[in-house]
Amino acid sequence: MPDEHRLEEQFLSQEAERRISEKLDEAEKIEIDVQTDLLKIIQGQADGVSVVGQGLVIKENIRVQEIHLQTDSIAINPFSALFGQIELNQPVNTIARIILTETDINRTLASDFVNSQMQDFDLDVDGKIVSFEAQKIEIFLPGDGKIESRGRVLLKEKGNTRVLGYTAIACPRTHSQPAMLESFNCTEGGGISIEVVTALMQKAKELMNIPYFKWEDMVFHIKDIKVGIGSLILMVETQVKQIPSSSILPSS
Known part of the structure; x- marks a missing residue:
């Protein structure tokens, strides 16, 4: 019986790997293990x-160096499972460990998908609206738990638009300390007022304190961030309403 159960697991696992691989532009390694047996499938x-x-690239040129993911027990559609497709009957909780390299992050920031999601954001500065439009953003991971960002934005205030270049170094929040901004320097455009900096820091604080993020049928909660030299490790809790398929993976 254990061997028979294992054959059922292998069938579902291999079919799931095939379906996911079809939606990826590239995959150095993809292994999926569905933990079940025939009786449980029927139930x-x-x-x-x-x-x-490892080395997963989806359609919008977004790359993940490494991912390890494990779900809780799940309720599945038994009829689709018998034909090798896992459809969830109820949302499932997962925990994932994701590794992104510096190159991965900057490749993602330059992708059409991210550029299409980047919109102007407005700040209320003493009752007047100041707008920022991202032109170019690069991330560097020098180690010591620090994240460095260099970029150029269009700053729109008082009816004028100008280019602003900057460099910033920050430390993400950990279990023992909140997110910290170590430095912020203007490298192009003549600088910005103290009032704009204050409003910008308040906006950054709001963004960093968002309890979760949503994308399609998934809710993400970042539990921990570890920054190394050239890589970023995320521990993420996710609630998934449906196993990824062509309906939620970006298409070309």
Whole structure:
């Protein structure tokens, strides 16, 4: 019986790998393990799903160096599962460890997908609106838990538009300390007023304190961030309403 159960797991796992791989532009490694057996499939249950991937690239040129993901027990559609497709009957909680390299992050920031999501954001500065439009953003990971950002934005205030270049060094929040801004320097455009800086820092604080992020059928909660030399490690809790398919992976 254990061997038979393992064959069922292998069938579902291999089919899930095939379906996910079809939606990726590139995958150095993708392993999916569906933990179940025939009786549980018929009952619409599975003990969980684990995913290990390396060098994953989705359609919008977004790359992940490494991901390890494990779900809780899940309720699945037994009929679709028998044909090798996992459809969730209820949302499932997952925990994921994701590694991004400095190159991955900057490749993502330059992608059409991210550029299409980047919109102007407005600040209320003493009752007047000041707008920022991102032109170019680069991230560097020098180590010591620090993230350096260099970029250029269009600053729109008092009816005028000008280019503003900057460099900033920050430390993400950890279990023992809040997010910290170590330095902010203007490198192009003549600088900005103290009032704009104050409003900008308040906006950054609001963004960093957002409890979760939503994308399509997924809710992400970043539990921990570790910054190394050239890489970023994220521990993420996710609630998934449906296993990724062509309906939620970006298409070309």
